[in-house]
Amino acid sequence: MSESGSDLDATEHTALMDGHIAEARPDRELAERIARKRKTKSDNQRSYGSVEQIEGGPSGASIAQQPRVPAAPVEPQIEELELKYGARHVIKLFVPVTLCMLVVVATISSINFYSVKDVYLAYTPFHEESPYASTKVWNALANSMILLCVIALMTVLLIVLYKKKCYKTIHGWLILSSLILLFLFSYLYIEEALIAYNIPMDYITLGFVLWNFGVMGMIVIHWKGPLRLQQAYLIFIAALMALVFIKYLPEWTTWAVLAVISIWDLVAVLTPKGPLRILVETAQERNEPIFPALIYSSTVMYCMAAASPAPGAAGERELRPLQPHGTVEGEGRDGTEAGGGEAGFDAAWRERRDEGAAPRRLRVDSAPPRYVTRLDPPHAPPHAPDLDEEKGVKLGLGDFIFYSVLVGKASSYGDWNTTLACFVAILIGLCLTLLLLAILKKALPALPISITFGLIFYFATRSVVKPFADALAAEQVFI
Known part of the structure; x- marks a missing residue:
């Protein structure tokens, strides 16, 4: 390489460019000039790369170091990103949970069918x-324990099927449950809504609407569809299940079931042999998503059945080269493929080559190479997918159901103060659960804190606040 001044200036210029690293000169004068210019930069400016001389190596050898980001400015940025990401988590959970509870409360307030116990x-x-009262208490406890045993048995059966990789059986089970909800219970809901709002509709139109509604729901839940549509169907299914529990559970049994199911959720998730914990850990080990019919997700989550690889494939996929000129039927005498040519060159090119055409020469410039560096975020590897697409908020549909059961049951008594108190208590409990999730960084049950707060707020408001407000209203005292 020439030692002229223009070469020095050009080399120095390329070494100082943001995002570029060139070959460094060994001259001490150039190194000192570069060091002086770098010292004049502000401390808070980000360094995109540096060039260091190898000790004991040849005079022109150098190492292009990876970009270094100071630790002090990065940590506050990471904390800020985590706070923003956690805030988005809270918002993305508040909206669907609120919508599900609103559907249940609106239905209970306008349709008497779900408030009548027959x-x-x-x-x-x-x-x-x-x-x-004592008889009602033990009746409620007995009913709740029976229902809890049924739920625990179904959960254990699901875990066994999942551990044995019986995916078709699980899909059939979930598809049958979705068919019952989207067709039978949706028909009852639409019929009672039409009666309550005095809307005339013939059975042919009702059947046409119900068929399209159910088929579309089966497609977006168990196969593919727009994310918003899938979320809407999952919220509606959770609201339907909550209405079924409110309708067909005895009065005191509903509150006992809420308390017992919260304790069960705590045991099933946090204990080492808990079924829900086993389910989550098994899904993480297999790198598989949990079935979309059981989980509400804020991102697209399709459940694809795992196909067994061919014998001898060792679980890897085979990559085949593209053949733009046809399939390969054999190889020529010179080792080239008969259909694909020689590295993409066809037969006409080889004929011109054999006829003695003047060979073409390839000129290679000896210019020094230039290397481009890219600064990636310190918390994400290169080529990492978007966090919002990869991670996403996931909450079990059972949590939606029992949140809505509590608020819907409170609204069935016609006291809006109690209903609002339960609604606020559930959201507060959800915030605390997400806070603990960010601190502990492991799977946590979503029911215990919210349901506990909801039950406390319900009985406190109904026993203390409501009589106090009624007494003030009777005395015409307004606060």
Whole structure:
């Protein structure tokens, strides 16, 4: 390389460019000039790369170091990003949970069908018909324990099927449940809504609407569809299940079930042998998403069945080269493929080459190479997908159901103060759960804190606040 002044200036200029690193000169004068210019930069300016001389190496050898980011400015940025990401998590959970509870409260307030107790579930044989409170208490506890045993048995069965990789059985089970909800219970809901709002509709139109509604729901839940549409169907299914529990559970059994199911959720997620914890850990080990019919997700989450690889494939996919000129049928005598040519050159080119055409020469410039560096975020690897697309908020549909059962049951008594108190208590509990999730960084149950706060607010408001407000209203005292 020439030692002229123009070469020195050009080399120095390329070494100082943002995002570029060139070959460094060994001259001490050039190194000192570069060092002086770098010292004049402000301390808070980001350094995109540096060039260091190798000790003991040849005079022209150098190492292009990776970009270094000072630790002090990066940590506040990471904390700020985590806070913003956590705030988006809270908002993305508040909206669907609020919508689900609003659907249940609006239905309870406008349709009397779900407030009338005339039929009960088969899992609640004690109907609390005794006038004594003690009898109602043990009836409610017995019903809740029976229902809890059924839920625990179904959960354990699901875990066993998942551990044995019986995906088709699980899909069939979930598809059957979705069919019942989207067709049978949706038909009852639409029929009662039409009666409540006095809207005339013939059975042909009702069947046409119900068929399109159910088929579209099956497609977006169990296959593919727009994210917003999938989320809307999952919220509606959770609201339907909450209305079914409110309708077919006895009065005191509903509150006992909420308390018992919160304790079960705590045990099933946090204990080492808890079924829900086993389910989450197994899904993480297999790098598979949990079934979309059981989980509300803020990102697109399709559940694809795992296909077994061919024998001898060792679980890897085979990559085949593209053949733009046809399939390969054999190789020529010179080792080239008969259909694809020699590295993409066709037969006409080879004929011109064999006829003695003047060879073309390839000129290679000896200019020094220039290397471009890219500064990636310190918390994400190169080529990492978008965090919002990869991570996303996921909450079990069971949490939606029991949140809505609590608020819907409170609204069935016609006291809006109690309903609002339960609504606020559930959102506060959800915030605390997300806060603990950010601190502990492991799977946590979403029911215990919210349901506990909801039950406390419900009984405190109904026993203390409501009588106090009624007494003030009777005395015409307004606060």
